[in-house]
Amino acid sequence: MGERKLNEANQHVYRVQGFTCANCAGKFERNVKEIPGVDDAKVNFGASKISVYGDAAIDELEKAGAFENLKVVPEKSSQSSQQTGDYIEKEKEPFYKKYSTLLYSVSFLVFGFLSYFVNGEENVVTTLLFLASMLVGGLSLFKVGFKNLLRLEFDMKTLMTVAVIGGAIIGEWGEVAIVVILFALSEELERFSMDRARNSIRSLMNIAPKEALVKRNGQKLTVNVNDIAVGDIMIVKPGQKIAMDGVVVSGYSAVNQAAITGESVPVEKKIDDEVFAGTLNEEGMLEVKITKLVEDTTISKIIHLVEEAQGERAPSQAFVDKFAKYYTPIIMVVAALVAVLPPLFFGGNWETWVYQGLAVLVVGCPCALVISTPISIVSAIGNAAKKGVLVKGGVYLEEIGSLKAIAFDKTGTLTKGIPVVTDYNVLGSQTNDKELLSIITALEYRSQHPLASAIMKKAEIENVNYSDVQVEDFSSITGKGIRGKVNGITYYIGSPKLFKELPYAHLNTELEDKIRTLQNQGKTAMVVGTKTEILAVIAVADEVRESSKEVIRKLYRAGIKETVMLTGDNQGTANAIGNYVGVSNIQAELMPEEKLNFIKQLREKYSKVAMVGDGVNDAPALAASTVGIAMGGAGTDTALETADVALMGDDLRKLPFTVKLSRKALNIIKANITFAIAIKFIALLLVIPGWLTLWIAILSDMGATLLVALNGLRLMRVKEDE
Template sequence: MTEETKGIECQKTVYRVQGFTCAGCAATFEKNVRHLKGVVDAKVNFGASKVTVFGEATIKDLEKAGAFESLKVIPENDQEGFAEKKEPFVLKYLNVITAALLVLLGYVSQSIYGEGHVLSVLLFVASIVIGGFSLFKVGFKNLLRLQFDMKTLMTVAVIGAAIIGEWTEGAIVVILFAISEALERFSMDKARQSIRSLMDIAPKEALIRRDGQEMMIKVDEIEVGDIMIVKPGQKIAMDGVVRKGHSAVNQAAITGESVPVEKSVDDDIFAGTLNEEGLLEVEVTKRVNDTTIAKIIHLVEEAQGERAPSQAFVDKFAKYYTPAIMVVAALVAIVPPLLFQASWEVWVYQGLAVLVVGCPCALVISTPVAIVTAIGNAAKNGILVKGGVYLEEAGALKAIAFDKTGTLTKGKPVVTDFTRYQDQTGEKELLSIIAALEYRSQHPLASAIMTKAEQEKIPYMDIAVEEFSSITGKGIKGIVDQTEFYIGSPFLFNELMNGDLPSKVEEDVRTLQEQGKTAMIVGTSSEVLAIIAVADEVRETSQEVIKKLHDLGIKKTIMLTGDNKRTAKAIGEHVGVTDVQAELMPEDKLEYIKRLRSEYGNVAMVGDGVNDAPALAASTVGIAMGGAGTDTALETADVALMGDDLTKLPYTVKLSRKALNIIKQNITFSLGIKLVALLLVIPGWLTLWIAILADMGATLLVTLNGLRLLRVKDK
């Protein structure tokens, strides 16, 4: 919302729009909607073809505001969408085809009767009127309002061509402009298709069991708690939890994972995924507008509407550029005849050509087409980029910091070693005591010890533990069978034993830590009974990912962890990061990210989106692991790797860099070709048809260049 409307409480409604032909037209529509009665503010998202209205307006009013483009408007959540009109090619472009035929007949007439013959002129005039009717309708209105956009410039140029008798070139300008507009619309539709394909992957209805009866129900009528029956080979319509059955589910549409995932009772299921094998009964947990796929679509569409820094520059530049071109064109037309007695006809014609070549359409579309395409392509590969600004910044990264647990490692610790030093307590008995104590603990590694006991079928839950307490930052203690047991760090036992920890124990602890394991000592206040070592397994892909990032030119990769230095160093060396920072508290991670930003500028932080929220927020680009089904990751991160798959990170950097390069190429090319064409004015070589070809060619080339981002693959 604008500064004036920020404090005003008003209704916010989002609509889908059909019929935008260019970014300039979207800006005009936004301005028209803002002037509607009852509307406080409006924001048009050209990339996603949506308008957000703050205040009250009917669909009829909105379509009236977009009448200059014959825009159609529907509510955002309309399940049916726009009715697809399958018009034959000839009917769809009848005006352009008719205009082109009339030009052809005009040339035939000229060759028979000579230039300037009344029949030839009439044929060219008819071509201009038929081919340029929609152009002139908008152009004249803009002219009266002194709004100088692409259509205004074209209208002035064609009127000028008619005044000086250049009917042939006027007709060619109209036809080439109509073709250019059609190509631009087709290109943006192609770029938006990546999001439309996401919208279509979830079925519009599902088989639901209610009150003992099975029935097909539309998704917007399905309630939380309904039981959804999904047969093999069917797509899943709603998010939910498996209550019965076992199957392999293809989640590629959501997470980008190519391998199907095994699903059984109590596992989460996402709308839009494909049930490949067994029959599943799923309890619906979210309404249709709250499903993971709905959130992804919404966030991607919002992201496509966010202006990247380069787009903000282009928009600001175009604002001053268009009036400047009008002034330059006027000077080209007037100065030579007035000061140098040159031909009025020649230089007015040159001025009109400057108007045409000066159209900023190629420049205006250069950034949005690349942003929309790249963000859509990323979403299809299981990567959610939440705006053009993050896309650009990810392409300029110099350093990437990683949280250890759950990012470089699997986040699921396992017991790796269990060494006893005393024989009076049996191995199983001692393990049951350790598990009983850890069962009452909140320590993250406790689950690994309990899992170990369960795997070996050692009972622990019924063991009586008295006076259990946690020793902050050091360990736990409790009384079992009148003996007080301690489990904790070497620091705890050094204190208990007054610095007299056996050298063999110290050596074993050091060895385990150097292997990247967390060693916990078990004993009483006077003796050490055992060491139990737990390790968080490193992801198989971490080493390969770090190598790929270094190959891409990322100068610094840092692992940040609260773990001890020896363990952290062992894992850091194994995965290949350039630096390791250990024994950090959350606030230490935040300070380290700030330090990295001051040193390297563009820094990313990769974490789980929950524990690392401060560091994610402080980085240039916050990247969260496992966005699918994790609301916190979707909301807090700038980029979410939906499938909890670290291998998507190098692809994200590669795609972002490609997008950044294409945006720079497009801006340079669209400005460069204008400059070259304008220089042709000096020797008087610039013609109207060269001007329109330069403009159309530039628009087409920057659009096709942007669409190359669809071909960037995740390898």
């Protein structure tokens, strides 16, 4: 544990430019680990970052990535912040300049074929033109391939280098030149696809303005966000984007929070309401007190967490990595056997079977297989983040897709979590209504119970003063209620079962019928009394979310077998709400540990179970589930950091979308892996009749890579209402 802490304290994160493939990222990681002074290193291919544990200079890191001409920049430097737009800037480069190497290589190839038709295959000019095409288009490939051969490292560039050398030896100059060009094109397509996927989340970095109008010492100054301190007052005019997280101290407006929560409808903001960086102020002028530094804003945390999530290896990625590790050496052996066995034992032509062996090497390149999973994971997680769903890793993305049951906390999840007092019945003519309400409110004020706010609201509406009431010996009775002494009398407030346990204050039949009626109406009934008598009954109702019923219906349609509502509320209230929203199982009057135990039982039955709650009160149950899903992650650090998935807005409708996206991602990953392996297998079968050519080999590899990449990118286009 001590070593881990030491490593984390000495962690340095860098952004990396120039990755062409996952294999190259793996090689860079291994090279960095060999640098003296580096304890460990971890590449995040999805986010193009590397975490280095230990000490290494930038030039040492770039030397470790010299095989790929990688550029390394510290994550928190100003250079790094500009790197977001690097890919976009490259897009603006003239086509001929950006792809000059490839164009020169193609030009030599075209002239080579012209010479071939005019002068013949054996002509020196023809051979030199094909050779020039190979060297121009494949110089970087050969450099890495030769080094790998010397070190006995076998990756796709090693395979290609051996194939190109072998092809040149047997005189297949034209085909080899085409293979080199198509391989370079395949790498470019792979890089382009991954950049598109990465930019789906990196584009969020440009949402928040880099400057803000700040009020300091009576003056209004435009200040860079890096120079804004906590406590500064920021002025946001109508139509402007909010640059920093903070709390409204003056003004009223509607703010579009789609970038953070995925909500399309603007949210009203008044004094004491929280606002987030990157959201759009639509109507009035706001003065906002800054509560977080620029690196701690919600949008910064989302970007950081999503990039970390993109680097987390999903189970399917672990399978692909393990498969590729053994796959490449096996292909080398198969290629050698194809080239050698037929001529040695079956009288085959050496040139023909060496050619077939070289074609096996080319078709064996695992480009499509290696990119099949990361591009899908990066695309899906990026799309989810843009829709207001933060998925903390590929493993959770896959787990959501295989869920069989989902449990929901009632308060604040299926309901709005904003309770109101619906009934206040004082029993007995001797009791003063307002005086008793002030005592009840004074006790509830000290309580952490969600329903306390409803009673406090009622007291404020009726102008009942409770702040002057002196409460002594206050204590909470877990799962049942509260008690406290006022003017020497001990008062109890809680569920009806609390009063069944008191020695003298008993509920009569009439009162029990009244409480049951209130509960059957979906209200939570609380009894107020002393040790000797019942004084009042208060009923509180928490309004059900309009979307809850629709969400449960969509989840069943998506294939979820069981939906469960977990609540500490009474059975009558739970039944009224549960039956209305349509859950298949209602568990009421649960203590926190009983919620936890129920989730464990559900896991034994279904294996894959999710728990949806607020991320704080339901922490044990969230932790015990396969996937913990927190509601309202925006502005809630606990939810962002502890949940496996956070629904950024207070919108349960994002849940069916998340399940659908996950299942689509799972299907696409499986399809990609199956297709990538199948296309190789089919191409290898062509060896038996001797039909496999270098052309077919490289086209099958490039075609598979392109189709796998495009299939993965489809996840960026999955919509909520599909």
